[in-house]
Amino acid sequence: MGCAIIGQTADIAPADKRFYATRDVTATVESVPLITASILSKKLAAGLQGLVMDVKCGNGAFADSLVMAQELAHSIVAVAGGAGLKTTALITDMNQVLGTSVGNALEVAEAIAYLRGDGVREPRQHEVTLALSAELLVLGGLAPDRHAARAKLQTALDSGAAAEYFARMVTALGGPADVMDRPATYLAAAPVVVPVPAPNAGVIVGMQTRAIGMVVVELGGGRRKATDTIDIRVGLTQVQPLGTHLQKGDALAWVHAADTASAHRAVTQLLATFHLVDAMDTPDRYDASTVMQTIDSSQA
Numbered sequence: 001m002g003c004a005i006i007g008q009t010a011d012i013a014p015a016d017k018r019f020y021a022t023r024d025v026t027a028t029v030e031s032v033p034l035i036t037a038s039i040l041s042k043k044l045a046a047g048l049q050g051l052v053m054d055v056k057c058g059n060g061a062f063a064d065s066l067v068m069a070q071e072l073a074h075s076i077v078a079v080a081g082g083a084g085l086k087t088t089a090l091i092t093d094m095n096q097v098l099g100t101s102v103g104n105a106l107e108v109a110e111a112i113a114y115l116r117g118d119g120v121r122e123p124r125q126h127e128v129t130l131a132l133s134a135e136l137l138v139l140g141g142l143a144p145d146r147h148a149a150r151a152k153l154q155t156a157l158d159s160g161a162a163a164e165y166f167a168r169m170v171t172a173l174g175g176p177a178d179v180m181d182r183p184a185t186y187l188a189a190a191p192v193v194v195p196v197p198a199p200n201a202g203v204i205v206g207m208q209t210r211a212i213g214m215v216v217v218e219l220g221g222g223r224r225k226a227t228d229t230i231d232i233r234v235g236l237t238q239v240q241p242l243g244t245h246l247q248k249g250d251a252l253a254w255v256h257a258a259d260t261a262s263a264h265r266a267v268t269q270l271l272a273t274f275h276l277v278d279a280m281d282t283p284d285r286y287d288a289s290t291v292m293q294t295i296d297s298s299q300a
Helices: 015-025 032-045 066-082 104-116 123-139 146-159 161-172 209-221 260-271
Strands: 050-057 086-093 192-197 202-207 235-237 251-257 274-277 291-295
Touching: 015 032, 032 066, 050 066, 050 123, 066 086, 066 291, 086 123, 104 123, 104 161, 104 235, 123 146, 123 291, 146 161, 192 260, 209 235, 209 251, 209 260, 251 260
Parallel strands: 050 086
Antiparallel strands: 086 291, 192 251, 202 274, 235 251
16 A cells, blocks of 8 residues: 554554653653654654654644744754654644644544545645645655645645545555545534534634634543543534634534533633634734745754
8 A cells, every 4th residue: 555544552662652651740741852752762663764744833732832843843853864764844833723623533524525625625734735745755755846746746636546545545454445435424423513603793813722622622522531532523613714704603613512511611612712803903814824834954
């Protein structure tokens, strides 16, 4: 196949899990050197020949400032390079939801729709996907430069080749052969779906992305402790991006919940995470760029 999506195993940097548990109780989770070691221990153990890192930056990320994101990106690129691993890091924006969905099954469904070309691909999600993938093609010697790489990637999407390879990978990893044709058959749906109505007319000028993620955790879509069970059905869809003009009552997002009570709690919590102002007080356009900076070995 040539591709796979995997998680850490007992055979790949097994000590890292213990080190992370120690960091958790010693308040050193946010140490850049220790983050670098944790990330690269797994990548180097896997025997990679090239690595592209997506370093998130913004109110929804660990690195909430560009300075911190740059420090982490430079650290990863420098240490990886010192170990002989060609690495590029892209610092990408996380001051708003990437794509339109948040939650396990809902994000998989969005990824499948993206690969199939159902509707218009969300611009920020499309940009970060092409940017990261282009770096991989250049690092792997499969394209001479980023421009040529992006052209190859767009062709793979438009021709259906990307969707076909994803389907083959799913099958090779033990998944259903028809997941691309019938995703709803395999992706469980939440029984309660309700809108988050805009409290007033206006333009979305800000959102607390980390808080939005915590709402999904509250719904059961994430773990607070290792023993928690994840409800893959729950989350958010049709999350509106910054710059969206809304009338009072228009949906800021749609909540997918296990029951009515948790859905209503989520609506209340989400209303506090969006910042709307009168359209007269906002610029005509918002910067929709996602990639903030690219750092490679020449800059590390």
